[in-house]
Amino acid sequence: MRILLRFTAGLLFLATATPALAQEVTPQSEDWTFTSVPERKAVMASVGFSSGLTIAARCLDGVYDVLITGLPEASSGALSRELGIQTGDQSQPHISVWTVGTRRDAAFSRIPVLVARDLAEGGKLQVIVPSASGGPRTRYVMDVDASSTAIEQTLTACGRSLVDPRQIRADEIDGNGQDGLPDTVRWKIMPRPDFPAPVNDRSPLEGYVVLSCVADGEGRLTQCQSESEQPAGYHLGRAVERSLSRARIQLSDQAANAGLALAGRMIVFNVNFKMEP
Template identity: 30%
Template sequence: MGAAEILALSLGLSVLLAGLAFVGVRAFDARCPDPGLRERAWTLAFHVPAASIALIAIALLAPPPRARPAAANIEVDAVSVTDLTGTAGGFPALPGQTLALTVLACAGLLAALRAVGLVRRLIRLHRQLGQSRDASLATLDAVRSIARDLGVPMPDVQVHDTATQAMVVGLFRPVLILPLALVETTDGRALRAVCAHELAHLKRGDHRALWIEEVSLILQAFNPLLPLIRDHRAAAREEACDAVALSLVGEDVRPLYARALVDALRAPAIDRGTPVLTFTSRRRSFAMRRLKAILSPVPTSGIQPRLAVLGLGVALATVAGAGSIALAAQRAPMPVPMVMATAPAAVVATLPAESLPDVEMPAVAAVPPVEEVAPVAAAAVAALDVPVAAAALVPVPAPVQTAAPAPAAVITNPSWVDRPTPSWPAEALEAGATSGTVALSCLAETDGKLADCQIVSETPAGAGFGAEALRAATRARLSPRTVEGMATEGRVRFNVRMQLSE
């Protein structure tokens, strides 16, 4: 299985994991009153699908397994014939590689559309916030006091005339936007409670988590469950910030704080896809549970709910890891060519011509045999008066004869991954043929693809069945032939039979 097919299957695995995580955390969310613990559970459900894709991508970055051809002798006198029937008028099935690339292309298109939509919403938000102005000294003192109590850096504070609710905008330099109606309220406790809620987001790092969510949603735009999981996580996050704010401002402010939330809910909402931390969160359908938590304090969870979240996380991680390993194991091995060892070439020691004295050699009429040349050569070496080691004669080896390459083994039990799906040839329609049979002989490569296909026979001849069968074979694919667990090449012969549907 190729890398594109594995990546396409990993997208389906991530959707499956998102469904399992949503069902499990939704059941836990209905029974757990602690918003902080529920928010951690939804965070786990949000990131598990991306973890599975990351694991498979890392596995694909590693070198593929190497398949070495076996050195054992292979019987090649067997014949395998597989009949494949094609019917005219049907849609040809897409090969696995083409289908995988189509799925990945669609996922990339959805990601691009979501990224463009996010940019448009950010531009619109920037224009709306361009009308804000600096807050008064009294407002700055109130926000500075709350920031000091929570232990967070003092953010920039702006007042907007037409804003409907307080919000925190920005990643590296957060800005607190306060609506003019809230700043001019007669009771400063409501302003202090709302500001404490927004600064609690900064204390928890929600402004960074928000952008991580947006990037993950863009990369996994194909997953329809992630936006729903993100909305549940945002609702639990708002309840957790409510608990932090009320613990800071006091219990007597709960009714006033609930009234401020109801007023904000009545105002028009901001686009759900805009990465800002608003006072009312994205989905207002969770407001009733939040109001109940504001009016009635929620007790902290004990050890059992925490163990339940831990067990859920272990279960999801196990499923993600096992699925990722199973998909990565389907990667087609990379064939390794066998290197044939050859005898090293002999080295002949020679001396410079000017260092050799003139030697008078007798003329010969014919080349003497080897046994007569050896004594003469020895005498000539003795007459040169040079060291024996330097003038040693090294025999020249005989030429090495290389064996002809062994023919490819014949696959006797082929297993099809993508069968050939021929279309009905136009020549057959013109000739009035209603059926045809073509016998093909192809080389099945180590990745299962067919190459070097040849027509063994074609009946009837000249009706276009052979050309159509060859074209269909280029899109077909076999399960790789393995010898001792290693993928090897092999020759396969099969029949493609086409029948005109009635």
């Protein structure tokens, strides 16, 4: 069988492109609930609202997720959608890509640790659902108690921390879980990961991995971490990480002309796997 690895460029959703009209869901104040189920190797911090929206950050058998249920249903056939999360004193929402769940009103973050760190700030929380088919966007506005302890426990259970030890400023993070690289960089030398060996005699036909790495001045990707992968349990993230030592990136022409520095930037990118006969 031939293995096809796709590194496709995705489009970023611009917050300023949302329509002026929006459906507003009135503020509500809630606190997080922490749950531990040791026999399932699971811990979860969750909060629910009378609007029907529920947000959960969880570590389940070593896999970290942030999921939202009760959203307006994703369009038919859509595998991903973009959602905005705005917390505390943030002036703009962080728009990122989420994978649509089996239920069309559920979505899983492709950068769950980054989202969880925002959620832990508490205070005013906004969840923004971009418009579909030209209709108005939906914006949920809620007050959530600061919950650094509850969310920190879920992160710790999966070997992550509330503060990124790489100490990257928000304005030096490029990418939101979109396919391929963010538009500030491009591949100079592409990674060539191998499709990992089967697990229990099974292999996925397709999947994706989202990683975050810190670039150095020569375009090397260092301090890499897998942020999410689907399907879980097949070591897709490890396969990509092993291939990154020879990969190199460079600034896009637009980023270079804007005077951006490559060294020290965190690059969040997606690698798609697809096995073809």
